[in-house]
Amino acid sequence: MSVLSIVRPVTSCAVVGGNERLSGLEARLSTLGFACVHLDSCHGVIDRFRAAAVDVILLMELHRNTGIAELVQKIRSNPATERTPLVVIGPRSDDEMVDALVAGADVYLDEAAAFDLMVARIRALMRRISCVQRLAENQFFGAYVFSAGSDRVSVDGMSIGLTRMEYRAALLLFSRLSSVVTFGELWMTMWEGVSLQDPQRHNVCVHISRLRTKLKLTGEHGYRLISVRGTGYTLAAVDMEHAVSSRAVNY
DSSP: OOGGGSOOOOEEEEEESOOHHHHHHHHHHHTTTEEEEEESSHHHHHHHHHHSOOSEEEEOOOOTTSOHHHHHHHHHTSTTTTTSOEEEEEOSOHHHHHHHHHHTOSEEEETTSOHHHHHHHHHHHHHHHHHHHHTOSOEEETTEEEOTTSSEEEETTEEEEOOHHHHHHHHHHHHTTTSEEEHHHHHHHHTTTOOOSOOOHHHHHHHHHHHHHHTTTBTTTSEEEEEETTTEEEEEEGGGHHHHHTTOBOO
């Protein structure tokens, strides 16, 4: 049995625009627990919100003379839909992807991708949004305090500014304390799932090295960042460090 067919809570999905290709995706979603409603315009999304809750919006170009970015802006400019998860489906084009993401889309999917890959990416977005909502309050890990709504971490009361990538990587490492976090997991978290490149280990290592220095993850504040050779990293509490040292090397 495919993992995609595992029973999950029903997700309400507004499908805006599209063609035969998107109709096929809509049919696939309907077999996997998504309650899809097809709409012909952005205004239809607003009307739908008045009638029922919408968990995610799928958007494909409606008219050749109206760009995807313009449609995204229309959706984001309305208070009813400004925070709703928004997935754009379009041609494999870096320019199109950048324009859509800058305009406010959460994810941009290649319209030629396999349906099951699209479904997996949509579900990943929903999990991430759900996680962000659960973690809307400040999070505390000993001397470390992650400030909600910012990219700052306090260490023993001293505020430290991080880049967005560093903040997301740090939060992932702390939330997976004593577990191995792979290079691939860190890459996807740092890029928020939108990079079209394969995971770049060197890139990850550079960011994590800076993070180790900024947050002083060398044991003096209760946590040590340990490199797991060929795999990724483990963040260990000092009193648990011996338990993970057999499979790791700090360098």
